[in-house]
Amino acid sequence: MSFKDQIAFVRQHIRRNRLRVFMTVLAATMGTAFLIVLASVGFGLHKTIKDEVLSNQMVTQVEVYSEELTDAKTDAMKKMDHVKAVVHRKQLAPTAFAELDGYTAGLNAYFTDFGEEATSGFKLAEGRFPEKPGEVVVGSGFAEQLIDEKATVKEGEELPTYKEALLGKTVTFKFEPLKEGAVSEEWPLKIVGIKEAPGKDWAFDGYLYMDDRLMPEMEKGLAAVSPEPEEGVEPDGFTYPQVNVYVDKLENVKSVTGALKDDGYSVYSVSEEIEQLDVFFLALKAGLVFVGTIAILIASIGIFNTMTMAVTERTREIGVMKALGAGPKLIQRLFIMESAWIGIVGTVIAVLISYGVSMVANAVLPVIVTAALGEDGADLGVTFSVIPWQLVLIASAISLGVAMISGWRPARKATKTDVIGALRHEL
Structure with a gap:
């Protein structure tokens, strides 16, 4: 079976169960979007405080x-x-x-x-x-x-x-x-x-x-x-x-600072403060990503159930494919491709939603906060949400990885289907 035929096979079965697949994609989207938006708050706070430090003094x-x-x-x-x-x-x-x-x-x-x-x-x-x-x-x-x-x-x-x-x-x-x-x-x-x-x-x-x-x-x-x-x-x-x-140059501040310390001087540079901030916020962002990953793991239950039902419903088809010479690797690949499709679509939609939520948060939250504080027109100078490309890659990798892992077990089950029993399976 060519790769094109494999894609057509996956699309055919997705169309057959549109509502179930839609709800599974929706769960994956919500989990991934939650991860990105939650972690973006850590990136936003990091950027705000770092910019504040850099604006107060010369970085070199x-x-x-x-x-x-x-x-x-x-x-x-x-x-x-x-x-x-x-x-x-x-x-x-x-x-x-x-x-x-x-x-x-x-x-x-x-x-x-x-x-x-x-x-x-x-x-x-x-x-x-x-x-x-x-x-x-x-x-x-x-x-x-x-x-x-x-x-x-x-x-x-x-x-x-x-x-x-x-x-x-x-x-x-x-x-x-x-x-x-x-x-x-x-x-x-x-x-x-x-x-x-x-x-x-x-x-x-x-x-x-x-x-x-x-x-x-x-x-x-x-x-x-x-x-x-x-x-x-x-x-x-x-x-x-x-x-x-x-x-x-800024990248040379650390080496000069170290040389001055070696000469017995007490020194302070903005690079040391930034390093401390980076370590703290790295731990904070890792914690937020971990919490967001839990939401994706919850969504993976839906993917697992969807793929398990897909294997059960297609028992006869699996038997026919095996009778025609399809190997276990091909059958496993077809089901993993389907679970990967759910993860990819959910991730793409989640990224678009996350950027929209981030833009709205940065536009609306300052207005709400200033109104609550009674400081009309005041510029808080706070960025509430930032979504760097690194966060998108991390969230996408987690989402796609969890989706494929969730579909791996049902796919393995499909490869062990007995041909004779599958052909006797009623539609």
Whole structure:
């Protein structure tokens, strides 16, 4: 019997029992669709949290922590394989102030190398990077810190903040005098660039970014307005180090992180956080697939019953086929093909239904949740369901495999049918 004749044989018997086959296909469809939709929730949550982690920081950034981070050590890091840039920022420790057109603010400031900052991906919303020590870059929220302390306001009102454009303005920098009668030296700093705003609404950047060549001069200026340290007491540090290593590609972050750990540094990179997330969600998704597989196994009972009844009803036909020379392998193949057909049709329909349910869930659930929370128009930033092609392949393999296994036992039973007894079997 040719393969074409085998297909025709299977189709003929499917048409003969349309309702029973339809109900069996429906059960297989529901089981497979349940598996895909259930597992898609795990994929959706994984994508949502992973995107959140990646959007909060640069994916190629490795933060380095150590009690002693010197310029010599950071220079050594620059020579490591796959390292694109090493930014060694020094955060100003003592209290300092900025003044601009009568507005003042307490300062949070960094000393940094703008050449390395530019290479690392430091982005400006306006202006350019400093070219001279007297030029600076300010964070997007710098103006919000500048207030007019001399302004008259009503009770409960806040002091006015600086509203004019900052680019091109000169801000005066000075330290808080800690020694009686001392007057701090003032440094005029021209704002030539404004840093791009952070990606999240809640993040705030009010820093002043200065050229690290200003450090020695300002440290001397601080010493002039600070009291002499007591004997045997270590003076407070002028800056706190903050070192970020920037890798050329995401796939190389893990190797650079490992090399830094081997050198004795404490490090953190987004790759480590993502690895932990991947392990957790791999276990979650495997659990969801397992639970969904139970639904397919329940559907397999229907396939087994359908195929068992098909063998019983076709006992005479099986006898005729054997009498005409059909071998056990051919008879077994015919029934397994029929059970496989049920699995294939059920899987295809289930995949289409699953994608539809996923699209509806991602469109409707955010609306329902925001309405329940009373946050009209708010973007939750949550993907409730994602169906990757890997999930479709896994679900299809499970569904088709279970269908064929369910039909294997009845098919084996058909091969053992006695020819004489089958020919005597009444229709």
